[in-house]
Amino acid sequence: MSQTETGLLGDAFADIRGTLEKHYLATTFSWQDVAQRYRRSRVGAFWLTINMGVLISALGLLFGTLFRAPLQEFLPYICVSLIFWGFISTSINEGCSAFVGAIGIILQVRMPLFTHVLRTLYRNAIILGHNILIYPLVLLALGRMPTWHIILVLPGFVILSLNLLWIMLILGILCARYRDMTQVMQNLLQVLMYLTPIMWMPQTLPEGLSRLLLDFNPFYHLISVVRDPLLGQLPSATSWIACIVFAVIGWTAALFIFGRYRQRVPYWL
């Protein structure tokens, strides 16, 4: 990373390039984060999976009955929804403390700052890898088979992660400066969970409301691109386009903000 590089964007790019060059830092630390959960516990990170499994069974039965939805359809739906929403909301929540939580490292070791954001995302991706194991079990229990659409979950996951990264980057900076933002975000995510079709299915909405809660809700599109393939559907082109537009706009904003405030972050800690 050269310090002679000038310009705000150059600064942001240099940091992100440095992060990718020193990729081993993010991987080492994120695996370490997960490994910590395994020490002195045989079950380790699978505790989260067990919790998730219990939540899915309980909510699946409750809401399935409430909405009078057939279990065959509703259980896989809520399973994938809750697992990916868990990934999205925990990533964003922990993204708020990506820099604040790494205060010890940031003030002692010179390291590209984006490393801490990437580490947070990786950690949550590894936990997602644990949780997703519930899904085949649900399918097996219901005697259903996945369809070829399932391969589309991979590009969906990539675009979802790209979007999460810029959100986490902006929030990480914002929360380093204004510590209260973390609470605000927690609250916001809670509300978003109910506004986004996670525990309810999009088709249960009345006609007029659906445009507002679905089309204009970026989180609906973000979750659709990973959820639909797993449920054997093709994600809509609208969702994919929305995710790409969201990523382009978001990253542009994030790069400007990061370029502008990257050097200030250590001072705020």
Add this chain to the structure above:
Amino acid sequence: MTSIELTDVSVEFPVFNAASRSLKNKMLSVATGGAIDRRGDGLVIVRGLEDVSFSLKEGDRVGIIGHNGSGKTTLLRVLSGIYQPTSGSAVIRGECVSLINISLGIDPEATGRENIRLRAAMMGIRPEKLREQFDEIAEFTGLGDFLDMPFRTYSSGMQLRLAFSTSTAIRPEILVMDEWLSTGDENFRHKADKRLREIVDTTKILVLASHSRELLRNNCNRILWMERGRVLMDGSADEVLPAYFG
């Protein structure tokens, strides 16, 4: 070419929760520490460094002295590239490594071997490089079978051995230290001193903050005396040390 060039470097910290003016006044009357100021918009700022200019070239062995709060740590952080100056410029050419907190990154629950990996990553040693060096590091710790035990089961001397062995496995171009690292029992200290001496001798630029006259005289050919965020005196060890220590 390794070099460090500081031109009119100032570092100002915003203090977001020091709102009251009386607090500011109280702090101003304290003898140590940087200057405290209030900007036009009411934000309280602490000036950690003020108009610091100097340049270091290969072969420089710089000692930094000064009372508590004189800006030593802040200066070390600027030299390590952690703080970018709020005004002025700091151009650092060369890979810089600091041996300030050698236990950073260690997980007490993990085994010795895992901790060597964690600590090495923190020092910026790439995994490929570590594979070559791993056995040498493991041997240097002298911990033997204990390397497979959790770090928390180690005595404090053993913990230091592991942190030291891993942290000193690199040969940086610029080395930043806060006091000399002294470690372990008589036996290990001898080995450790030799190793540290090796690093200090091979590094192109050494920056050493210390309160020990002896240490500074033996290792440094130039001393910077910091006071209230400014460089009060900059010269050879024979010049500055007697002036500071009296």
